[in-house]
Amino acid sequence: MFNIIFYEIRTTLRQAHSWLTPLLFFVMVITLFPLAIGPNESLLEKIAPGILWVAALLAILLSIGNLFRHDADEGYLDVMLLSPYPLTWLVLCKVMSHWLTHCLPLILISPILGFLLHLPAHEQYALFVSLLLGTPVLTLLGAIGAALVVGIRGHGLLLPILIMPLYIPVLIVGTATTQQSMAGCFAILGALLLFSLAFAPFLTGIALRIGVNQ
């Protein structure tokens, strides 16, 4: 299992554009807000957690479409489906390596961006933890959608439309952690993470088998 994760990470890191693009996107979207709204410190501080969460969500939406795309193009996906290893584990490996290469950089850079948006330190901490718990949920849910559309040529905006409704509850809980600093929200976020860890890879496996046929 770790071999697959290391292999995936190594191949992703070799193509700098694939993991740097979401990061750059994340930074640039966040830069847009102070420019559009104006450099009002108290306003920025209030909306900073929301901006960071929405930007992270959009960055994940952009990158998740490629989760199975290259594998499908190069035939590696068929090998995955035919391999003796359980598909659920392979999917979980892929999702984990995708999260490590595409989401973790966003989370690591988020304190700096929060600092630029005048976010106070205790909210900074809550935001960091909520992103750490929430982005894996987004990645796991996104994988289901990515698997469903993998066989559709030129699906364009279909994937965001499919999975954004599923993202909204996570977004609500995730931003609530910073706005009210409630411990209960972290518990709900953790529960969502465990729940999606248990079911999403399995469903992604089913979706992949359907998606490849198209």
Next chain:
Amino acid sequence: MWNWLKHHFLSPKTFYANTTPLLPWMTLAFALCFGYGLIDGLFIAPADYQQGDGFRIIYVHVPSALTAMAIYLTMAIAALITLVWRVKIAAICMSCSARIGAWFTFLALVTGSIWGKPMWGTWWIWDARLTSVLILFFLYLGFIALESVIVDQHNRDRATAVIAIVGVINLPIIHYSVLWWNTLHQGPTISQFAKPAIAPAMLHPLIAMIAAFMLFYGLILLLRMRNQILLRERKSQWVQEVFV
């Protein structure tokens, strides 16, 4: 036993034949429930002591919201049956329900908005229940969007079934949102276990309207499903005979 059930009782042909005599009875039941509910609800039931006659929109709002959720539940169950047992009828039921469900959700949102303006003083508020019903609407639209893109019938049924099952997690969130969060939306009017928080004179037309909306869904669903069956099986012998 199971195979017999699947291939004889649940085959499109038997389903088509079995539902033909059902249609007039369902239409009659719907007309009775709807007529009684509408007349009693709009003219006979007493006005609310706080909201006056404005509360009467409840007779459209609550049934449509309930039906919207019931339709999604039906879709999710049909989706599970499609994926696990590959029953054709279940897939047809799922794909035919989506558009009806989307319209009922839209109706619930619009009537809620019209009700909210005089009572809360605003058309829309980002409250837990309103937002979760809006998500339900988006789920329906996402389902329809995916359905319209995939060309192959078999793949389309299975792919949309997956997304229907994933979205079902939103249903308990909608249902309990008014209990879990303290929000502007009032609590549930009818509960299965507790004594209803509504006077019997107001309750009876409401129940009639809920029954009418569900019957309407059942009726439209059956009509759409029968159309879909004829369309999908248009090359088979028995469909040719239906039209001769």
